[in-house]
Amino acid sequence: MTTSPTPRVTIKDVAARAGVSKGAVSLAFNHKPGLSEATRDRIFEAARELGWAPNLAARSLSSSRVDVVGLAICRPAQLLGLEPFYMEFVSGVESVLTERSCSLLLRLVRNVEEEVGLQDAWWRGKQVSGSILVDFRADDPRVPAAERLGLPVVAVGHPSLTGSLTSVWTDDATAVTEAVGYLAALGHRRIARVGGAAALGHTSIRTAAFDEAARALGIAGARQVATDFSGEAGARATRSLLSAARPDRPTAIVYDNDIMAVAGLSVASEMGLGVPGDVSLLAWDDSQLCRLTHPTLSAMSHDVHGFGADVARTLFGVITGEGPGSHPVPTPVLTPRGSTAPPKV
Template identity: 45%
Template sequence: MPTARRPTIRDIARRAGVSESAVSFALNGRPGVSEGTRERVRRVAEQLGWHPSSAARALSGERTGAVGLVLARPASTLGVESFFLQLVSGVQEALSTRRAALLFQVVESLDTECELYRRWWAERRVDGVLVVDPRSEDPRPALLGELGLPAVVVGGGEAGERLSSVSADDTSAMASIIDHLHGLGHRRIVHVAGLPGFVHTERRVSCLRAEAAARGLDPHRTRSVTTDYSDSEGAEATRLLLDEPDPPTAIVYDNDVMAVAGLATAQERSVAVPAELSVVAWDDSPLCRVTHPRLTALVRDTAAFGRLAARELLRLLDGESGRAVASALPRLEPRESTGEANRAAS
């Protein structure tokens, strides 16, 4: 079955009874045609379902009507990652107010991501980009500045003329978790973190160290271990921790998936939660609320975080200067997975 052919300017000109140049003038808002002709051409274009080609608009120097989002993480870790689903949902919601499209791509490395930005810029595929997972040594802001491609770094960073950042206060969020667990008597607290080198990972790790030092806790017993965010590595990290001579009395996981996997691992080992082990998830999700026991978690509106990032990018595309924007502080919601530490174990 043949596919429907996209309507062209020639089709509009034929239907409206005008020249192709008149159609071009009318649809691009240029002078040279009467208001009556302009209205007739627009009405015919709408009837035919015509939309401007992003490639043609790019060649003419106009906006493409699309923004880019690249994720340089192992694809296997994304299927159950609720954070990015909610983030993208918020981004799409904000972009829909301008009828802007989101061009989303998963790549294997940061180098590949940078090459993709260069290609998008050369081909005029996007008007700007949302940059996620900022690194401690990150080549992307400088590259995007050289290309002149407006960008918003989601997760914090320095702002520039065409570069904004939106951030969450990971330090205060981690401090609220440690305050909660310490108040319950926990003195052996391990943070099962995400990928090393990520700015938000390093902020959380640094905060845990500072909070432990301020409370006089043993740095060997209150520490962080890194993973790839997957359920398999979350479960494996939990097994190794529970096998230690002095296992932790509380574990903080950097996402909901690892927290659920850690809970299941503890239950397989007949480690009672929360009587023998307290469990905290960094981001709340339906997973945290349907497990037994329900997981204590940091609650934040991730979709709103996505909307904030997308609106900031639209603001840059409107010609405004870059700036740093902070999102609302997440709140810790204690549930049944955290309780008083076993005094004999702590």
């Protein structure tokens, strides 16, 4: 963006230089069939020589075509690579974007304020047609920011956290209640939960639901520990829980994802405790990891790939003008495998 008064090159100049119609230039830049390779090359060559590029915003408005969808994730880069959840979520989003020749603009941010500035710049700079917002917190500043901008978004989070934004969400409270109820039905009275990052809204919802379920079932020996979702943090939390004196040691542990449950299984083995003989373990999300361990891990199964696909489809609806809505996806369901059993008496 220079401030010197250079004359602006238009599509007409490009067409004239390439010796074709403006429609042909449009076809070439929209990557559509109907032109010979030689003609396309001539058009692109002319555009390069003149320094012309289509106005992406105008292109997007005139053809109602959605090219790029934004996603900012607020996690340290190192941690992102370790969590199966995000890659499965992204792969589900991509499965829908690919069908529509659309790309994902992905960015890691350090905090939610940085994301607010980024979404603002992406939208005003016409770099995205809409965005997916994840990891909601209480009083999330992205809610008023997206409302003020008129940015088409899908908020991945419980409606209690996402204000007037269209939301796609999982009923975590019901799933936690089912998990605790199942372990209690097996006979467990000392049940622990290794939870995710305490600042996240969905973690708070699960924490409250776990306390409530334990209270309702009259389970006094319920404990919860917060982590950062990493395998290492899950291992540390499990080691600490299983190091308690025998009468206080939990006989069942629920995890907030699957990588922490895999780590927990390894810690039990390292401490000479049998699974499920001495301690039952219940994972969450249920990627292929849960079926690759020995014993296999019982889990609250959540189709994360399908969840990502639902989010992407809902965003296309928002971009094309559908009104705001709240879309629950199927609640995670209990999939019992080899890691849960009644406690030894």
